[in-house]
Amino acid sequence: MGVVSFWPRLFRDVTARRKRPQFGSMAEQHWALEPGWLLSPAGRPYLDSIVHKNQRRAFGLLERPALPPALAVPTVTYKLFLAGRSGVGKTALVAWLGGTPAPPAHHETLGIEVTTLFWPAKPRCSSRPVLFQLHLWDCGDGALRKFEHLLPACKEEADAALFLFSFTDRASFEELPALMGRVLDPGDPHLVRVVVGTKFDLVAHAAVTEEDVRTFEGSQGLRVLRAGGTAGTSGARAGLARVAPVLDALVEQLWRRDQVTAGVTPGDTGDTPT
Amino acid sequence: MDEEGGAFLVGVATASGLPLFCRPPRPQVPFPLVGALHGVHLFGAAAGAELRQAATPTAHLGWAGYGDSLTLIGLSPGPAPARILDSAFGAMVLLLGREQLLPVRNEERLKRELRGCFPLLDSLLSPGGGWGMGAPCWPLPPGPARDALQERLRRFAGAAGTDLGCVVWGGGVAWLSTAPWGALPEADSAPLRALLAPPPPEGALRGGVAARDLPVFLPNSSPEVPLRLLQLRLLPGVGVGLLCGPRPSLQLLLTQLVPQFWGPVLEQLRARPRPPPLPPQVLGYLLIHRGRRQSGILKGAGPGGALPPPLRAAALRRLLRLLEPQICPKSGGRGPHGRPKLCYLALPTHTGCCLLRPELTLLLLLPPGTPRDPLSPTALSALSALGHG
Ligand SMILES: Nc1nc2c(ncn2[C@@H]2O[C@H](COP(=O)(O)OP(=O)(O)OP(=O)(O)O)[C@@H](O)[C@H]2O)c(=O)[nH]1
Ligand SMILES: [Mg+2]
Numbered sequence: 001m002g003v004v005s006f007w008p009r010l011f012r013d014v015t016a017r018r019k020r021p022q023f024g025s026m027a028e029q030h031w032a033l034e035p036g037w038l039l040s041p042a043g044r045p046y047l048d049s050i051v052h053k054n055q056r057r058a059f060g061l062l063e064r065p066a067l068p069p070a071l072a073v074p075t076v077t078y079k080l081f082l083a084g085r086s087g088v089g090k091t092a093l094v095a096w097l098g099g100t101p102a103p104p105a106h107h108e109t110l111g112i113e114v115t116t117l118f119w120p121a122k123p124r125c126s127s128r129p130v131l132f133q134l135h136l137w138d139c140g141d142g143a144l145r146k147f148e149h150l151l152p153a154c155k156e157e158a159d160a161a162l163f164l165f166s167f168t169d170r171a172s173f174e175e176l177p178a179l180m181g182r183v184l185d186p187g188d189p190h191l192v193r194v195v196v197g198t199k200f201d202l203v204a205h206a207a208v209t210e211e212d213v214r215t216f217e218g219s220q221g222l223r224v225l226r227a228g229g230t231a232g233t234s235g236a237r238a239g240l241a242r243v244a245p246v247l248d249a250l251v252e253q254l255w256r257r258d259q260v261t262a263g264v265t266p267g268d269t270g271d272t273p274t
Numbered sequence: 275m276d277e278e279g280g281a282f283l284v285g286v287a288t289a290s291g292l293p294l295f296c297r298p299p300r301p302q303v304p305f306p307l308v309g310a311l312h313g314v315h316l317f318g319a320a321a322g323a324e325l326r327q328a329a330t331p332t333a334h335l336g337w338a339g340y341g342d343s344l345t346l347i348g349l350s351p352g353p354a355p356a357r358i359l360d361s362a363f364g365a366m367v368l369l370l371g372r373e374q375l376l377p378v379r380n381e382e383r384l385k386r387e388l389r390g391c392f393p394l395l396d397s398l399l400s401p402g403g404g405w406g407m408g409a410p411c412w413p414l415p416p417g418p419a420r421d422a423l424q425e426r427l428r429r430f431a432g433a434a435g436t437d438l439g440c441v442v443w444g445g446g447v448a449w450l451s452t453a454p455w456g457a458l459p460e461a462d463s464a465p466l467r468a469l470l471a472p473p474p475p476e477g478a479l480r481g482g483v484a485a486r487d488l489p490v491f492l493p494n495s496s497p498e499v500p501l502r503l504l505q506l507r508l509l510p511g512v513g514v515g516l517l518c519g520p521r522p523s524l525q526l527l528l529t530q531l532v533p534q535f536w537g538p539v540l541e542q543l544r545a546r547p548r549p550p551p552l553p554p555q556v557l558g559y560l561l562i563h564r565g566r567r568q569s570g571i572l573k574g575a576g577p578g579g580a581l582p583p584p585l586r587a588a589a590l591r592r593l594l595r596l597l598e599p600q601i602c603p604k605s606g607g608r609g610p611h612g613r614p615k616l617c618y619l620a621l622p623t624h625t626g627c628c629l630l631r632p633e634l635t636l637l638l639l640l641p642p643g644t645p646r647d648p649l650s651p652t653a654l655s656a657l658s659a660l661g662h663g
Contacts, residue, residue, distance in 0.1 A: 058482035060509040061532050062540055079525070098482040108390045110369060111488035111503075112524060135484075135528070142390070147489050147500070149520060156525045 032256050035248045037122045037129070039241060045071055046120035046129060051236045056099025059116050065131070073120065073131050078254050080194075081137035081154040083183045084164030088172050089198035090138045093164065093227055097136065097247060099239045109140030112150060119247045123255070132251045151183070159254055160192035166199045167228070170207035173197075176216070190261075192253050195222050196246070201229035225249055281350035281399050283362050285388065286312045287378045288345045294381065295388050297395045303349070311335065311347050327356065338363070341376035358398065361464065364493040365394045368465045372497040397468055414441075414450045414547050423539070428452050430535040431516060434504075434527065438517035441543075442471045448547040455517075460564075461494040470505060470515045483507070487524040490517075508536050512543045550659045553652050557624070558586040558639040560594060561660055568660075580641040581624050590639050593619065593626040597637065616653065618646055629653040634662060 037043050049065035050057055057065070064075065082090040087106050091113070095102035098117045115136045122129040137154045144150050155161075163180055165172040176195065184191065197213065213224050225246050282303055285294040293308050315337045318325035328335045336348040338359040346359045366375055369391050378384055414420045423441065431439035431452055438458070440451035449471070455463070469490070486505040491497050504516040504527065514536070522531065536543070549570060552559065557580055560569040569590065581589055597617060619626035625644040629636040636657055640649075 056482075058510060059484065060507045060512070061484050061528060062508050062537055063510075095482070100482045107393060110390050111486060113483045114485040114487075114524070114528065115482045116484045117482065142387075143489065150487075153487065153523055153525065156523055157529075 031124070031252050032259060033121045033123055033248065033252050035252070036244065038120055038248075039244055043120065043122070043129070046073075046131075047240070050118050050120070051240075054235045054237070056117075056236050056239065058098065058100060059118065061116065064133070065118050065120075073129050075131045075133050076255075076258075077133040077135065078159040078251075079135045079137060079157060080160040080162055080250070080254075081139070081158050082162045082164060083139075083154075083179060084141065084166075084198075085169075085172050085175070085179075086141040088141075088164045088166045088169065089228070090141075090164055093162075093196065093198055094136045094138050096227060096229065097243050099236055099243070108142050109138060111143050111147075112137055112139045112153060114138075119251055121248065121251050121255075130255075132254070134247075134250070155183075155188070155191075158191060159257075160194060160250070161188075162194045162196050164196050164198055165208070167197050167206045167208050167226075168199045168202050173208045173212065173216075177220075190257070192257050193222060194225060194250065194253060195220075196225045196227050199228045200226040223249070281348055281358055283358065283395060283399055284308050284311070284347040284349075286345045286347065287381050287384075288316075288339060288343050289378075290381065291316075292381050294344075294378075294385050295392070295395075297392060297399055308347070311337075312345060315339070315345060315347070343377040344375060360461075361398055362395055364461055365398060365465045365468070366391050367493040367497050368469070368490050369394065371491040371500060372493075394465065394468055414448050419542065420450065423450055423542070424452075426535060426539060427514070430514070430531065433531050433535065434516055434518055434522055436516055436518045440470070440515045442513045442515060443547055444511045448549075458492075459494045462492040465493065466490070466503065466515070466517075469503065470513065485524060485528060506532055508532070509540070509544055511546075550661075552656050552659050555640055555644065555652065556638055556656055557581060557583075557641065558590050559656060559660070560590050560635075560637040561662075562635040562637075563662065564633055581639070586639055589624050590637065593628070593637055593639065597626070597628050616650055618649060620644075627653055629657065636660075 038047050046065075046067070049067050059065075067073065082093065084090055086108060091107075091109050092102040094113070094115045098115050115138065117134050117136065119132045119134060120129050121132060137158070139150050139154050144154075161180075161183060163176055163183070165176055180193065184193075195216075197208065216222075217224055227243075227246055229242065282296070282298070284296045284303060286292065286308065287294055291309065291312050293305070296303050296308070315325050319339070324339075325337050327337075333349050333351060336350070336356050336359055338346050338348075338356065340346070340363055344363075346362060348356075348359050348362075350358060366388065370387055374387060375384070414423070427439050427441055427450060428437070431437055437452055437454045440449055440455050442449045449467075458466070469488070484507045486503075488503045488505070489500040490503040491500055502516075502518045502520070504514075504518055504524065506514045506516070506527065508514060514532075552570075558570060569587075596619065614632075615630040617626075617628040617630065619628075620642075622642060624642050625640040627638040627640060627644075627649045629638075634657075636653060638653060638656060640652070
């Protein structure tokens with residue numbers, strides 16, 4: 001066999017690291033991208049390029065949406081990885097965002113799964129939209145703890161980390177700071193940090209209240225995105241309308257980070273929108 | 275259990291008798307039955323006998339003990355539970371590693387860990403499953419197009435620091451592999467194939483997943499040290515699999531190697547490979563070459579009145595069952611070292627033809643009433659179409 005074997009099985013030894021408040025809360029009028037643009041009449045041709053027969057299109061690694069030459073737009077690619085305890089809903093969130101059916105029962109993700117999705121959005125200052133290509137890296141938590149190499153693989157050249165908690169699981173919410181400490185290193189300031197609350201559709205059984213979320217947002221300087229439910233059952237458009245606020249908020253944060261890095265926009269001062 | 279129903283698989287911790295899992299979960303195998311089946315096996319062992327198989331009027335039962343600590347019990351409508359048990363254990367080793375399974379240390383933890391194997395076990399047990407007996411599957415027919423892709427695959431794998439790679443079309447309809455991958459023992463390649471190309475509806479990769487980086491153990495070659503199985507979906511229904519060491523990272527593959535090696539031949543990959551040019555009367559085939567299985571169901575082939583395609587896989591499986599004693603004789607001269615032999619089976623709904631050679635077995639499903647005479651040339655031309663001329 002031409003392959004060398006390797007890896008002792010080590011359990012990760014991690015200590016929580018200090019919190020770094022980074023983003024203020026944002027009001028939509030301060031966004032650099034136009035929220036909701038894709039679902040507006042102007043976004044229609046772009047929307048059509050990510051939908052096929054009223055289903056969201058799934059893209060292979062070498063594919064991209066086909067747009068008529070007149071509508072050609074620049075593509076920007078980002079890598080985002082998802083972190084959170086087993087069963088919190090990482091795999092389901094990726095399926096929800098991508099508009100593909102989520103597995104009904106919890107099957108642990110055994111390694112890393114990367115899903116590519118495209119999200120066209122329009123910067124306020126420009127007449128031409130930008131095509132965001134998002135690589136979502138989903139690694140099962142059991143595998144992450146068992147195999148040492150998986151976390152570095154997820155973090156390599158990553159642009160954002162999504163920290164997930166479930167609205168129905170109080171412990172997953174309370175361990176968020178520890179989770180962020182476990183995943184982030186002091187050398188990760190460029191990583192955009194996003195917190196997503198999953199299973200928001202089961203909010204009737206919520207173990208985490210709106211009050212909890214507001215307090216957390218205030219203390220961490222982070223905005224919490226809400227996700228949950230099944231997309232795709234009632235057609236692509238209805239599903240898109242549900243996921244659009246979350247994807248718009250994600251690409252906004254990535255876009256803004258790059259604008260700041262490039263010196264286009266002044267850096268965050270604490271109250272600047274993200 | 276009806277003839278074409280699937281098999282059941284129960285895992286038990288040998289010492290305590292605690293059931294570890296039962297697949298499929300429904301209809302549930304009653305707990306007392308599990309206890310009794312395990313008890314019978316233990317009883318035999320205590321008396322110095324190893325109970326391996328038993329048959330009731332409706333089911334075949336099989337037992338296999340692994341390392342004195344894990345017992346698998348199979349209940350199946352057909353007489354092949356032993357093969358299922360070993361394949362199932364192989365699937366468990368593939369995903370968990372042998373160290374994790376044997377000896378059973380922490381039963382509750384193992385129970386949890388085993389859940390990760392359920393999708394693979396279920397695909398093995400499903401009526402259309404059986405790895406290679408399920409979804410039709412053939413190697414890319416020879417030709418210049420194949421040679422060019424094969425060379426590209428070899429260089430791609432080389433750039434990733436390995437010589438083990440394959441390309442899979444349409445969830446296993448066709449595949450192409452590097453020579454070392456092709457030489458992997460069946461115990462390693464069968465569960466890998468099941469992971470890479472699960473039968474529909476799972477398709478090439480679940481939903482929108484475009485790439486996967488999975489720690490796997492090879493049941494035969496590396497049961498204790500993990501490797502990485504990389505699964506890269508280039509287009510819907512076209513995937514590349516690689517078995518790698520710690521490098522390169524998935525990120526490097528996605529950002530550099532995949533576009534560099536596969537970008538230029540995207541259109542070529544998009545063309546769906548054509549099935550091998552089998553004689554027109556062949557409805558389906560199963561080829562076992564040095565223990566490796568490949569099979570294909572030909573859609574729409576055959577004259578009117580021939581068995582419809584959805585029933586062909588089951589018919590092939592039944593033929594295999596009937597002919598199994600010929601293929602793997604317990605004793606006698608017809609075994610792998612005997613002379614080539616052609617068996618013929620005429621049934622009301624179809625005709626079976628089986629060519630036995632020292633290293634291979636070819637089973638052909640033909641329309642009913644196919645005369646006996648032209649079978650030999652048919653089998654030979656099918657064999658050469660499958661690349662064994
Ligand atoms: N109703 C509802 N159920 C959800 C949601 N997200 C996840 N679930 C369910 O929660 C279970 C676990 O979700 P997964 O996405 O598989 O969990 P995971 O975080 O990927 O877990 P690991 O892969 O083990 O790390 C599944 O049965 C999902 O159907 C949601 O937003 N709404
Ligand atoms: Mg998961």
